[in-house]
Amino acid sequence: MALEVLNVSKSFNELKVLDGISFKVKGNSFACIIGESGCGKTTLLRIISGLERADDGEVLFNGKTVKINDVGFVFQDDRLLPWRTTLKNIAFGLEIRNDEKALEKAKEVLKLVGLEEFENYYPNQLSGGMRQRVGIARALAINPKILLMDEPFAALDAQTRNRMQAELLEIWNKEKKTVLFVTHNIDEAVYLADKIIVLSKRPARVVEEIEVDLKRPRDRTSLEFVGIRKRILELLS
Amino acid sequence: MRVRFFALCTFVLFWYVIVFSRIVELPYPHKVFLVFFCLLFHPEPVLGKTLIEHAIASIFRVLIASFIAFVIAIPLGVAMGWFERLNLFASTIVEVLRPIPPLAWIPLAYILFSKLSNPTQTAQFFIVFIGAFFPCLISVVDAARNTPSELIEMARAFNANNRKILSSIVLPHSLQGIVTGVRIGLGVGWMSIIAAEMLATSGAGLGYFIMVMYEVGGRIAEIISGMTLIGIIGYVMNLLLLKIERVVMPWR
Secondary structure, eight states: OEEEEEEEEEEETTEEEEEEEEEEEETTOEEEEEOOTTSSHHHHHHHHHTSSOOSEEEEEETTEEOOGGGEEEEOSSOOOOTTSOHHHHHTHHHHHTTOTTHHHHHHHHHHHTTOGGGTTOOGGGSOHHHHHHHHHHHHHHTOOSEEEEESTTTTSOHHHHHHHHHHHHHHHHHSOOEEEEEESOHHHHHHHOSEEEEEOSSSBOEEEEEEOOOOSSOOTTSHHHHHHHHHHHHHHO | OHHHHHHHHHHHHHHHHHHHHTSSOOOOHHHHHHHHHHHHHSOBTTTTBOHHHHHHHHHHHHHHHHHHHHHHHHHHHHHHHHOHHHHHHHHHHHHHHTTSOGGGGHHHHHHHTTTSSSHHHHHHHHHHHHHHHHHHHHHHHHHHHTSOHHHHHHHHHTTOOHHHHIIIIIHHHHHHHHHHHHHHHHHHHHHHHHHHHHTSOOSSOHHHHHHHHHHTTOOHHHHHHHHHHHHHHHHHHHHHHHHHHHHHOTTO
């Protein structure tokens, strides 16, 4: 089981954004894509999800072309519907699929992300971290094969961010998915990922794929951790 | 609340000052209040109806005509907000008609509907319709068009088709514009009916009442009483709709 990105290229008009991106992510593993802002990370995610078409190349999961129903998307800005409560927001994707058990399933995911008490709250009554958890729950509720996360914690403060990373790993432990997590935060990538895919400046190419073999929960100050950070920093500069 | 009370006192005091100074000929406030409360429940002899009866006649006309206006304006507004070409087409016509005040339609309306069985009523409905329709339409179009593209893209990422996006993203997002549109539309409709009633024999209605009181010899206290009730009803309608807004949009 694996997610394969094969030679994906994309240009907008004359501007080449992605230049032959290829990598492979093992099924149920956690991969981070790291690169500078504006290098085309979001475009890559959109192509993998099927929201955008690649000019060239393909994306396969278990040898089959990835369809939009295979992926759950988590956005940087939570993109919750302000008129829906937490539970109804989580149920959104299920409702789109006309799932009769939408609310039941949403309730289960609500528990998974630990927001039972906030079931009937509206997004503007939740903190930034809670809103992102709702966004993650919404993506998980449709039971996707692949979870695509586009800098989901970028707008959070440093402490909330660290807490959310730990919580995300806990959720991922219970609900094994293939996760592709885009970030420009090196610390975040090393803390989360089994594998880090380092992208170059635009047009983006894969500079290197780094396997992170550290035990979880990871110590951000350990020698190995800092060593990997240093290497990524060198690759990016 | 104390500020509001103070404001009312200032207003009445100002009124007394004007009466005492004899800048214009105006009855004392207390006299008008007396006439006002009398007229609320006792029929005024010329038309044989109480102020309440006149008010009900006007409110009835406004509610019917505004309702028809909203039933057309709301779906049309959402559709215009969603379909760019329809918006281009319809807004071209709307932008020409919209600046014409409802009052300017009054003469034409009375001529247009003169052959119908109930020409006065129909013309008045039409004028209120014009008054309520455009503000509501503009407000709804605006709200629908301003649906954040991020939310639409989010829905697409969950594989929503256009129908689902329209019903579960654009429509709820337009709700604010719909409620505001109804509130403003009713307000303009209310102003329009008073004017429309002044120009024809309507039998009842606050506008008609004021006009008749003027024609039978400038009965200022009666005229101001009618105006007062017009103001109160407009104020209460607005307040009521603001309350309804909080009920239908609990997330605000």
